Structure formats: structure tokens, C-alpha cells
Amino acid sequence: AQSVSQHNHHVILSEAASLELGCNYSYGGTVNLFWYVQYPGQHLQLLLKYFSGDPLVKGIKGFEAEFIKSKFSFNLRKPSVQWSDTAEYFCAVKAAGNKLTFGGGTRVLVKP
Amino acid sequence: GAGVSQSPRYKVAKRGQDVALRCDPISGHVSLFWYQQALGQGPEFLTYFQNEAQLDKSGLPSDRFFAERPEGSVSTLKIQRTQQEDSAVYLCASSTRTATYEQYFGPGTRLTVT
Numbered sequence: 001a002q003s004v005s006q007h008n009h010h011v012i013l014s015e016a017a018s019l020e021l022g023c024n025y026s027y028g029g030t031v032n033l034f035w036y037v038q039y040p041g042q043h044l045q046l047l048l049k050y051f052s053g054d055p056l057v058k059g060i061k062g063f064e065a066e067f068i069k070s071k072f073s074f075n076l077r078k079p080s081v082q083w084s085d086t087a088e089y090f091c092a093v094k095a096a097g098n099k100l101t102f103g104g105g106t107r108v109l110v111k112p
Numbered sequence: 113g114a115g116v117s118q119s120p121r122y123k124v125a126k127r128g129q130d131v132a133l134r135c136d137p138i139s140g141h142v143s144l145f146w147y148q149q150a151l152g153q154g155p156e157f158l159t160y161f162q163n164e165a166q167l168d169k170s171g172l173p174s175d176r177f178f179a180e181r182p183e184g185s186v187s188t189l190k191i192q193r194t195q196q197e198d199s200a201v202y203l204c205a206s207s208t209r210t211a212t213y214e215q216y217f218g219p220g221t222r223l224t225v226t
Contacts, residue, residue, distance in 0.1 A: 102154030
């Protein structure tokens, strides 16, 4: 069965700092990859997704992620965070079947 | 436009009670998913419908959990004889059957079993 690991449970950083969240998955076949965000008091929203093609994908709000197949990784990045990026971030994989398998999430706190 | 809605938003049940959680997907969305999110964890897949057909129920943790979508729109997740370990947020998501395959999530129902 596929699994998804997010290395950091909590990240605290200051505004304008760069952010990188790690995500690794275990599945040897074709995958679709996603990053979801959950802002305080809100529901899960899609940040970006990778299906095929350019392994560097750009999402909303200045986020991007890079798919490295050889490393089974899909790390999320943002060059300069804002206080409004405070949220919980989830990496997810769709492999065989239609369900999403999520990582445990990373809580990001951006200090103003 | 209207997103995925879920009701109730909060539910407190005494151990042993039955509960029913409702999901209204986005109109026209063919696929509907249920996930369970325990405190401090990521969502975990429970079951999946395509129209009224339940195509995957591999994530349902026990036979106390039952889901239905009789007319291919609204879905209900029922939990019988609730136990404390059932306490979690239950998320519903819907999607179109397209290659882009984005799942749109509802706000969830927070179930607390006392």
C-alpha cells in the first residue's frame, strides 16, 4: 500500500523567510501528486498538483513544488512567506485507484 | 458557486449511539469520497462512490461504518454503536470525472464520542 511521509510536523519562521516542506511517498508506479492547505477555521483547499510533464509545478499564492521521481519526493516551496501563509499543509498521492493518501501534515506558523 | 457542504458541523454522541453524517457534493460531481481525520493526523480514506455505486469501501474501519449515496448525489455516512475511537473529523470530498481529478473538500463534521 502506498504511504506518504511529511518530515516536519511543525515549522516556525518569520515573514519573508523561505519555506520548504518535504514530502516523500512510497509507490513504484505512476502517481499523481498534490499539496493541500488548510487555513485556520477553513476547509482543505488545493494548492497545486502534478500529473505529468514539467516536474516543477506552480500553484496558487506563489507556491511551487518539484517532483523528483528518483527520490520519490514532491517538496513544496515558497521563496518568501507571509503571515497569511500560517496554515497546515498536506501532501497527498493518488496511485492505483481513485483515493488520495495523505501525509500527516505540517503546521506552519509565520511570525509577523 | 456552492461548494461541498456537510451537516451537522459538530456532533456529540454518547458511546453506543448511532450517528448519521450528511454530505452534499458540488452539483454535477460524479465522484464522492469520505475521509476520517483524527486529531493531529492527515485525512484517511474511508470510501468512494461513483454516482450511486460504492466502488471502494476498503478504508471503512469496521462493519459499524456504512455509507450510501442512493440517488448519486447526497451521501450519508452512518456509524452504529459509536465508540470513543470514532472521535474524529469526517471529511467529504467530491470531484468530476475528468483528467484533472481535483477533489473539493467540505468543512467536515467533528464527531466527539463521550
